[in-house]
Amino acid sequence: MRGRLVVNGLTEIRCSLEESSGAHVSEATALWLQTMVALSAGDTVELQGYFRAADRYFAADHTSSWGTKAG
Secondary structure (H helix, E strand, C coil), X not given: CEEEEXXXXXXXXXXXXXXCCCCCCCCCCCCXXXXXXXXXXXXXXXXXXXXXXXXXXCCHHHCCCCCCCCC
């Protein structure tokens, strides 16, 4: 299972790539993507992820995001 954060659908946010190579356990395996990035008004941040060995999905109702404005 691998995930990354992308700004405006194009640019990978530096240091946001994370991978878990252990066995996947439904509703229990998690990725913790943490980084900082400067955003402008209207920017979007999205999670892009995939599984190498099987068809799986990232559950939208179990995915969360936090942010804060600095400065």
